[in-house]
Amino acid sequence: MDDHEPHAFSRRFRGFLPVVVDVETGGFNHQTDALLEIAAVLVDMDSSGRLLRGRTHAYHVQPFEGANLDPAALAFTGIDPHHPLRPAIPERDALQRLFREVRGSLHKYDCTRAILVGHNAFFDLNFLNAAVARTGIKRNPFHPFSSFDTATLAGVAVGQTVLARAVSALGMNWDTSAAHSAAYDAEKTADLFCGIVNRFQTAFAASLQDQADYAETD
Secondary structure, eight states: OOOOOOOTHHHHTTTEEEEEEEEEESSSOTTTBOEEEEEEEEEEEOTTSOEEEEEEEEEEEOOOTTOBOOHHHHHHHTOOTTOTTOOEEOHHHHHHHHHHHHHHHHHHTTOSEEEEEETTHHHHHHHHHHHHHHHTOOOOOEEEEEEEEHHHHHHHHHSOOSHHHHHHHTTOOOOGGGTTSHHHHHHHHHHHHHHHHHHTHHHHHHHHHHHHHHHHHO
């Protein structure tokens, strides 16, 4: 008989494990434009139920064959996809490495599915799903259409929707010179997400108690 008690994290978001993802791309069209960088930041939970930024896994990605590279997008991100010293790997390799880490975190916290957290999350999720479809990967740990959008959460919590302003509104540092790399933006988005969720920890605990009380009287 299995006496394993599921980790508290598995109850926080109904079995979903939030994983923060940021992508840098060769344009805005997830079907035609290159995926150039992808970063995932794992989210941890301490013994008191507070969320913490965990490890970052980031990869430079080779443009897929026939991918569009918009010069304006490259100028904005500062990425040179063809730089000889750029340590880029194929999309499939990047996704397999990233998904392996996510599945390990799912197991650690007894969660059933990862849910993408992003700043304007639909953009990152669309590029992730398009890359999964191109590469034919079958074991995608992320929910295919649900996500947590920190632009929306920050708008509610601190009245800001721009990532840099929302991070600053929570009293965190923002380095403009480091922005627009997938790893940095994902880490700051993770800090933002954890900071907002932790603000609601007391309300969440009260909700759990209300549910328990209701179940006893039902």
